[in-house]
Amino acid sequence: MKIGLIAWLGLAASLLSPPILAQTSLGQQEALQWLQRVASSAQTLSYSGTFVYRNGSQSETSRIVHVVSDGNRREKLEVLDGSPREIIRFNDEVKCYLPESRLVIIEQRSTRRAFPALSPASLAGLGEHYVIRKGLRARIAGHDSQIVRLEPRDAWRYGQQFWVDLKTGLLLKADLFDERGGALESLAFTELRIGAPTHPDALKSSFPNTTDTKDAWQVRQAKSREMRDDSQWLFRIELPGFRRQAAMRRSIEQTAAKDAHEVLHWVFSDGLAAVSVFINPLSPQADPVNSEAQSFGAISVVKRVIDGHQVVVMGDVPPHAVKRFAEGIEVRIK
Numbered sequence: 001m002k003i004g005l006i007a008w009l010g011l012a013a014s015l016l017s018p019p020i021l022a023q024t025s026l027g028q029q030e031a032l033q034w035l036q037r038v039a040s041s042a043q044t045l046s047y048s049g050t051f052v053y054r055n056g057s058q059s060e061t062s063r064i065v066h067v068v069s070d071g072n073r074r075e076k077l078e079v080l081d082g083s084p085r086e087i088i089r090f091n092d093e094v095k096c097y098l099p100e101s102r103l104v105i106i107e108q109r110s111t112r113r114a115f116p117a118l119s120p121a122s123l124a125g126l127g128e129h130y131v132i133r134k135g136l137r138a139r140i141a142g143h144d145s146q147i148v149r150l151e152p153r154d155a156w157r158y159g160q161q162f163w164v165d166l167k168t169g170l171l172l173k174a175d176l177f178d179e180r181g182g183a184l185e186s187l188a189f190t191e192l193r194i195g196a197p198t199h200p201d202a203l204k205s206s207f208p209n210t211t212d213t214k215d216a217w218q219v220r221q222a223k224s225r226e227m228r229d230d231s232q233w234l235f236r237i238e239l240p241g242f243r244r245q246a247a248m249r250r251s252i253e254q255t256a257a258k259d260a261h262e263v264l265h266w267v268f269s270d271g272l273a274a275v276s277v278f279i280n281p282l283s284p285q286a287d288p289v290n291s292e293a294q295s296f297g298a299i300s301v302v303k304r305v306i307d308g309h310q311v312v313v314m315g316d317v318p319p320h321a322v323k324r325f326a327e328g329i330e331v332r333i334k
Helices: 028-044 319-327
Strands: 047-055 058-069 072-079 085-090 093-098 103-108 130-140 143-152 159-165 171-177 183-194 218-226 233-235 243-253 260-269 274-281 291-296 299-306 309-315 329-331
Touching: 028 058, 028 130, 028 143, 028 159, 028 171, 130 159, 143 171, 143 183, 233 260, 274 319, 291 319, 299 319, 299 329, 309 319, 319 329
Parallel strands: 103 218
Antiparallel strands: 047 058, 047 183, 058 072, 072 085, 085 093, 093 103, 130 143, 143 159, 159 171, 171 183, 218 243, 233 329, 243 260, 260 274, 274 309, 291 299, 299 309
């Protein structure tokens, strides 16, 4: 999961130190099989629980209910700390409730990458860019788990470590660590029920009266459509292993008159880490921003102004990775 649009989404370095791994590798293929279980379990299992996101000294607690029944997937994600936020999902339709702004944003998302669905986008080729090891077993939120650690083979990506439920393959905990083994961010269940019956009310929004005329909320429709390969933008510098996963035009209706602000959005991934590029034209009133690459926990961001457009490159990779990627973005000469 990890981008501003997506990010409502560390532990002590000692938790990530070498002793947590088994002394002898039991084989990369076996470790990959555990990742395959992670890739499918979050989509096929029903579960509910509470998890905590930690980023340095900051933390955020969320409650999730996920139900798979009759071929349908329903989910409710509620942020319990700070400003209230809530996401209700039915299959591909996602409704984001922002009560302080009295705003509901509706969009279609075919995939979900947020915890605990932090599964690889593709297992093929992961071994080219990560050393994948099966580690020891540990207990998380009352569940026995298998540790799988992925250490980067180069400096263009971070390492990751997963704790996978032994019985179901559900992801219980995920850590991202830097080149020194220090934790950048951590997501972990503190309480979890897998397969237990769920009352239908647990999947309903806490804000049911959003259409009351007396105190109506704004409802904005987020739309996206795929872009063709003949975009005016070129990406001349590629990070090893990162391939384009998506290219789309995204917009959110701004008023009842259906005005919309459109942003071009590309996603590149090595199968685990992801880099997103957002490009939109600058208006006369806009304040263009050029910035050096910066880190906000696990997320690195760099901003450039190119040919009257604001370009933002961000991802769960080191700062020099987004900087290098951004340096290769240019307008296609026709």
